[in-house]
Amino acid sequence: MAHAEPLIRNISDTALLAAVYRERETERQDALFRDPFARRLAGKRGDQIAYSIPFSNRNTWAWVTRTYLYDEFIAEQVQQGVDMVVNLAAGLDTRPYRMALPTALQWTEVDLPGIFSYKEEILAGEKPVCALERVRLDLSDAPARRELFAQLGRRAAKSLIITEGLIIYFSTHEVRAFAEDLAAPPTFQRWIVDLVSPGLLRLLQKNMDPSLSQSGSSLKFGPAEGPEFFAPYGWKPVDVRSPLKTAARFKRLSFGMRLLSLLPQSNGRQGSRPWSGICLFAKR
Numbered sequence: 001m002a003h004a005e006p007l008i009r010n011i012s013d014t015a016l017l018a019a020v021y022r023e024r025e026t027e028r029q030d031a032l033f034r035d036p037f038a039r040r041l042a043g044k045r046g047d048q049i050a051y052s053i054p055f056s057n058r059n060t061w062a063w064v065t066r067t068y069l070y071d072e073f074i075a076e077q078v079q080q081g082v083d084m085v086v087n088l089a090a091g092l093d094t095r096p097y098r099m100a101l102p103t104a105l106q107w108t109e110v111d112l113p114g115i116f117s118y119k120e121e122i123l124a125g126e127k128p129v130c131a132l133e134r135v136r137l138d139l140s141d142a143p144a145r146r147e148l149f150a151q152l153g154r155r156a157a158k159s160l161i162i163t164e165g166l167i168i169y170f171s172t173h174e175v176r177a178f179a180e181d182l183a184a185p186p187t188f189q190r191w192i193v194d195l196v197s198p199g200l201l202r203l204l205q206k207n208m209d210p211s212l213s214q215s216g217s218s219l220k221f222g223p224a225e226g227p228e229f230f231a232p233y234g235w236k237p238v239d240v241r242s243p244l245k246t247a248a249r250f251k252r253l254s255f256g257m258r259l260l261s262l263l264p265q266s267n268g269r270q271g272s273r274p275w276s277g278i279c280l281f282a283k284r
């Protein structure tokens with residue numbers, strides 16, 4: 001008997017989910033950003049995946065503010081002289097098409113082959129605003145990623161690395177090795193990471209893992225140390241922005257979440273408190 005294909009077939013299908021929330025934001029009158037490609041990229045499967053995870057649907061603010069805060073950090077870093085952006089696990093992100101960026105900016109996207117073939121089919125005929133290239137690579141292949149990082153490192157004076165929605169899928173051991181590899185090229189100067197506390201990780205595991213784990217995309221990483229986790233591996237946190245506070249500022253929260261957002265911001269150890277931060281790191 002043939003088995004029905006799971007809705008989330010593999011880890012790259014989580015990129016469809018991210019695109020759905022960018023599409024929904026784009027359709028709002030008061031959109032915090034607009035991604036004119038998100039509708040096409042998310043497709044019907046993206047919608048089906050989103051509707052199959054009610055917890056995620058109820059917390060759209062978390063996806064939207066993540067994108068908003070990454071956009072904000074990227075724009076600031078480019079303004080401050082970054083000449084290369086390396087988007088690791090870029091998925092269906094379209095920043096090189098939708099953001100106001102210098103034409104000379106080098107932008108490298110890295111992800112698995114399948115998702116890039118899908119993306120390129122849909123974006124064929126669209127023109128990025130900066131110098132975009134795509135590299136098909138499994139980032140868990142340590143020697144291959146080191147080789148890529150070294151090559152990219154030689155081509156820039158100051159690079160910004162972004163890993164939006166990636167490291168939560170890595171084990172602690174994998175994140176450690178990944179952070180060390182990223183710290184190796186001298187020109188890799190800044191890194192943006194979205195981070196959750198152990199308390200939020202547990203909440204996400206309870207509510208999202210039943211859908212994700214069938215495709216081998218379990219949520220694993222939420223360090224007790226918070227952003228300071230990265231210090232021994234070459235990266236010091238220089239700015240941490242709160243998705244929750246950002247969502248409160250733009251009136252995107254339910255009453256209960258609004259109350260939670262009134263608690264003072266803290267970026268250290270959170271214990272069991274649900275916490276997330278979009279963190280900008282600088283090379284130590």
Ligand SMILES: C[S@@+](CC[C@H](N)C(=O)[O-])C[C@H]1O[C@@H](n2cnc3c(N)ncnc32)[C@H](O)[C@@H]1O
Nearest residue numbers: 012014015018089090091111138139140164165
């Ligand atoms: C939640 S999506 C985020 C995509 C994009 N950064 C965004 O925010 O829209 C996770 C992405 O990580 C990619 N990914 C996961 N593991 C990977 C690996 N070992 N190598 C390369 N890409 C990987 C998936 O293919 C997927 O595109």
